[in-house]
Amino acid sequence: MLDREKYHIKQLSIFSENRPGRLMDIAGSMKEAKVNILGFTIAEGSGYGVVRMLVDQPEKAHQMLTKEGHVVKFTDVLAVKMEDKPGGLYDLTLMLRDAGINIEYAYGYRNSPAAVLILRVEDIDRATDTILASGRELYDVSHFK
Amino acid sequence: MGCWNPKVELMPKNELQNLQLKSLKALVYRLYNFSPFYRQRMEAKGVVPDDIVKLDDVTKLPFMTKKDLRDGYPDKIFMASKREIVRYHASSGTTGKPTIVGYTRNDIETWTESLARSLTSIGLGSDDVIQVSNTYGLFTGGLGFHYAAEKIGAAVVPASTGNTERQIQLIQDLGVTAMAATPSYLMYLGEIADKNHISIKNDTSLRVGLLGAEPWSDRMRDRMHDWLGVKGINCYGASELAGPLWSECSEQQGIHFWGDIALLEIIDPKTEEPLGPGERGEMVITMLTKEAFPLIRYRIGDITSMEWEKCSCGRTHPRISRITGRVDDMIIVRGINVFPSQVEFALLCNPEVGNEFQITVERKGAMDDMMVKVELKPEAFTDNIIQLNALRERIENRLKTLLNVSATVELVEPGTLPRFEGKAKRVVDRREY
Numbered sequence: 001m002l003d004r005e006k007y008h009i010k011q012l013s014i015f016s017e018n019r020p021g022r023l024m025d026i027a028g029s030m031k032e033a034k035v036n037i038l039g040f041t042i043a044e045g046s047g048y049g050v051v052r053m054l055v056d057q058p059e060k061a062h063q064m065l066t067k068e069g070h071v072v073k074f075t076d077v078l079a080v081k082m083e084d085k086p087g088g089l090y091d092l093t094l095m096l097r098d099a100g101i102n103i104e105y106a107y108g109y110r111n112s113p114a115a116v117l118i119l120r121v122e123d124i125d126r127a128t129d130t131i132l133a134s135g136r137e138l139y140d141v142s143h144f145k
Numbered sequence: 146m147g148c149w150n151p152k153v154e155l156m157p158k159n160e161l162q163n164l165q166l167k168s169l170k171a172l173v174y175r176l177y178n179f180s181p182f183y184r185q186r187m188e189a190k191g192v193v194p195d196d197i198v199k200l201d202d203v204t205k206l207p208f209m210t211k212k213d214l215r216d217g218y219p220d221k222i223f224m225a226s227k228r229e230i231v232r233y234h235a236s237s238g239t240t241g242k243p244t245i246v247g248y249t250r251n252d253i254e255t256w257t258e259s260l261a262r263s264l265t266s267i268g269l270g271s272d273d274v275i276q277v278s279n280t281y282g283l284f285t286g287g288l289g290f291h292y293a294a295e296k297i298g299a300a301v302v303p304a305s306t307g308n309t310e311r312q313i314q315l316i317q318d319l320g321v322t323a324m325a326a327t328p329s330y331l332m333y334l335g336e337i338a339d340k341n342h343i344s345i346k347n348d349t350s351l352r353v354g355l356l357g358a359e360p361w362s363d364r365m366r367d368r369m370h371d372w373l374g375v376k377g378i379n380c381y382g383a384s385e386l387a388g389p390l391w392s393e394c395s396e397q398q399g400i401h402f403w404g405d406i407a408l409l410e411i412i413d414p415k416t417e418e419p420l421g422p423g424e425r426g427e428m429v430i431t432m433l434t435k436e437a438f439p440l441i442r443y444r445i446g447d448i449t450s451m452e453w454e455k456c457s458c459g460r461t462h463p464r465i466s467r468i469t470g471r472v473d474d475m476i477i478v479r480g481i482n483v484f485p486s487q488v489e490f491a492l493l494c495n496p497e498v499g500n501e502f503q504i505t506v507e508r509k510g511a512m513d514d515m516m517v518k519v520e521l522k523p524e525a526f527t528d529n530i531i532q533l534n535a536l537r538e539r540i541e542n543r544l545k546t547l548l549n550v551s552a553t554v555e556l557v558e559p560g561t562l563p564r565f566e567g568k569a570k571r572v573v574d575r576r577e578y
Contacts, residue, residue, distance in 0.1 A: 013528035015521060017557050043530045046537065047555040050530055071521065071558060075528040104529070120528070 004128045006140040008076040010058040011118070014051040015071040018044070026051055026070065033057075033064040038144060039118055041107040052107075054079075054118065056144060076124055079139040080131060082108070082115040092117065092136070099130045149265035149297065150258070153405055154460045158453065161404045161461060166200050168433035169408060173197050173206070175224075176439060182222050183441070203408060203431060204419060209443045214244040214385060225249050225437035235283040236384040243283075246384050247437040253292070255434055256387040259406050260293030266394035266401060266458065267323075267353060267378050271298030274319055274350075278312060278326040278334075279358075280567065281305045285388025286358060290325040299323075306330070306566050309337045316349050323353035325389075328361040328369070328377060329569040332500045335373045346374030355380050357389060358568055362486050363467070364493040365500065379467060383445055386432060391465075396457050399464030407432050409463055410442070411451050414472055425450045427472060428465070446472040448484075476506055476572055478513045481550040485571040488517060491547045495540055497525035501562040504552075505573045513576065515552040517544065520559045 016022045023042070030037055039054040055061045058074065065072045082088045089108075096103065104120040116139065121127040131138055148154045156164070174194045176183035186207040187193065196205050214222070223230070231250050235243040248256070269275065275294040279286030287305055294301045302319055304312050312334060315321060324331065331354050338345050345351055354369065357380035366377040381400050382389035386407070391400050402409050410429040411420045420426040428447045432440045448470050453463040470484035477483070485504060492502050499520035507514045519540070527533060533556065540554045563570075 011528075013526075015526045015558060017561070045530050045533050045556075048533070048557070050528060050533070052528070069558075069560060071523045071526045073526055073528060 004125050006142075007078060007128050007138045008124060009054065009079050009118070009139070009141060009144060011075045011077045011120075012051075012053050012055060012058060012061055012065070013073045013075045014053075014065060016042075016049050016051050018047055018049055023051065025068070026065065029064045029068045029070070030055065030061060033060050035061045035064070039107065039109045039116065043105065052105075054144060058144075075120065078119045078121070078124065078127060078131065079143070080117045080119060081137040081139055082117050084110065084113060084115045088115070089117070092131075095134050096121075096127070096130070099126075101127050101130060147265060148460070149262040153403075154262060154266075154401075154462065156405075156461055158455075158461050162200055164405055165408055165433060166197075168405070169200070169203060169431065170194070170197050172431075172433060172439065172441070176441065180222070180224055180439075182217070183439070200408075203410065203442065206431075206442050208417075208429065209440060211244070211385075211444075211446070218243075219245040220247060222439075223247050223437055224439060230437055233283075234285045234288075234384050234388065244385060246285075246387075248387070249436040251434075252387065252436050252438075255406060256289065256390060257292045257296050259387075259390040259403050260289060260382075260392075261296040262403065263380070263390075263392035263394075263401065264293055264297050264299070264355075266460065267355075267392065268395050269294075269297060269299060269323055269353065273299040273322045274302060275299045275355075276302040276304050276312070276316060276319075276321040276324045278304050278306060278324055278330060285382070285384045286325070289382065289388035289390075290355060294325075309334055310341065313338050313341070313343060313345075313349075316345075316351050317343070320350045322350050323355060324351060324375075325355040325380075327358050327565070327567060327569070328354070328356045328365060329500075329565050330567075331356065331373070331375065331377075332365070332369065333564050333566070335369075346372070351375055353378060355389075355392065357381055357392075362490040362493065364490045368493055368500070381465070381468065385438075385440060385443065385445065386430060387435070394456060394458045394460065398456055399452060399466050401456065401460055402451075402463045402465050404462045406434060409451055409465070411449070414448075420450075422452050422454075423450050425466075425469065448472060448475070476504070476574060478506055478515045478548075478550050478552075481548065483515070483548055483550060487547055488544065488552075488571075491543045492517070492519050492540065494543060495536070497522055497536055498540070498556070499559055501564065502571060503562050503573060504571055505575065507575045515550065516555060517552050518555045518557050518562060520562055521556045523559055 036056045041052050043050045106119050108117045177194050190207045192205045229249045230247045232248045234246045277290045281287030354375045354377045356377050369377050380389050380392040408431040411426040414427040430443050447468050449465045449468050503518045505516045537554050545551045
């Protein structure tokens with residue numbers, strides 16, 4: 001049986017008021033905890049934002065941020081290994097559309113020689129199966145340590 | 146439930162009204178003949194003591210306002226000599242000079258008697274331990290509850306304000322059953338207890354909150370009860386009147402306003418015409434027995450309504466409903482009266498947000514712009530921006546429905562809005578007039 005759990009990457013989601021210095025506070029906590037940030041994005045609400053990031057030590061980061069008074073949650077995301085060439089994203093999204101899988105949000109970063117696409121979907125298990133069945137590679141938890 | 150003073154508390158309404166008329170006549174006679182201040186006021190209104198023949202004639206008397214009290218600083222209106230005065234208190238001077246209030250021994254007695262009746266009507270007595278977490282000192286909230294609680298034989302913990310961790314410790318160690326505080330302070334204390342992994346509901350004997358000094362909503366009271374297991378009892382009073390004087394009984398059907406001590410009118414603040422039972426308006430209070438610092442038709446600025454039907458507890462005195470705001474706490478946004486207590490009610494209908502809030506009013510062009518900041522509870526946080534925005538919109542719609550005026554809602558991080566140990570300041574008005 002497929003161990004899907006190992007592909008569930010623990011992303012940190014942090015509620016953050018939209019005011020000067022708030023991101024600096026978060027970054028400062030990470031620095032102090034000696035946590036490395038691998039991937040990162042901010043979603044803008046209205047008057048607030050959600051900071052989403054992948055780090056090398058999610059538990060430690062969560063602890064530190066909570067201690068500093070931040071509102072933090074783990075969110076399970078998938079990390080798809082992408083061929084770093086034109087059309088890579090198209091091929092993947094075409095496949096997901098055909099499978100009827102909706103993307104809540106996504107962000108990418110380049111991790112030479114490949115690229116990584118972080119995906120948040122509604123049904124993470126079905127997405128895991130679909131992506132693996134298509135012959136694509138998912139990074140597992142150990143990749144981010 | 147027993148009465149502290151059954152003869153007075155259960156007195157038939159007509160007898161009580163006769164007693165009020167007798168006291169009013171004596172008061173007016175005394176003021177007219179022995180106080181230059183009151184005499185001058187009555188002459189300006191063309192009223193003499195003989196004009197008071199029935200209770201409604203109280204409306205012939207001149208009003209008094211906070212300004213009169215300030216102008217009388219420190220003791221120009223007092224009718225007792227220093228020999229007769231046994232204590233002074235002062236109101237918080239938020240605008241200009243404070244108001245000094247003097248008390249004769251009888252004034253202290255009346256004050257204590259009034260609140261002793263109230264505490265008894267809640268079911269408190271000699272088995273109780275009452276922690277007084279109002280400020281002791283010039284503010285009347287500390288000593289007022291202190292003396293009344295002692296009078297009914299309860300054990301008093303004079304904790305005053307501050308050092309919340311120690312307050313929680315005392316509640317636990319001394320088996321405190323009731324606490325006198327502001328509603329916002331009790332909620333704050335609950336938060337601190339939670340942070341220290343102490344459940345007020347499960348780990349303490351605290352069951353009654355004697356709460357006042359700021360407007361708050363039934364919704365917050367329900368939340369307090371569910372969360373802390375504390376029954377919030379509305380109390381009412383003011384330093385000008387003596388201090389905290391009245392509260393709800395255990396039936397919680399309004400605050401019993403002892404009629405032998407004070408004569409209450411509710412008026413339309415604009416037309417100054419009297420309003421009927423159940424009609425919401427400005428309170429006008431005549432203190433019937435005060436010696437050192439008498440008050441007639443004092444416009445205290447609080448907004449409420451009055452009923453004068455016998456309570457299901459058997460007490461016959463008038464009752465006032467929850468104070469929904471102060472005339473000066475009320476903000477007018479785009480021509481519509483807004484009370485912070487209404488905003489609180491709308492906010493607390495949403496379990497996702499905390500108990501603290503802040504209203505900011507600004508002028509954008511010619512339009513008033515109202516913004517309400519409220520704290521998102523950590524457990525309500527979701528990574529899903531759409532859901533967060535939907536929550537925000539839901540709260541906005543609720544505010545709009547309740548207030549008839551739209552407001553922008555901003556979700557902020559928990560613990561970031563200011564906390565208040567005394568009166569909460571919920572409104573930041575940045576408009577220039």
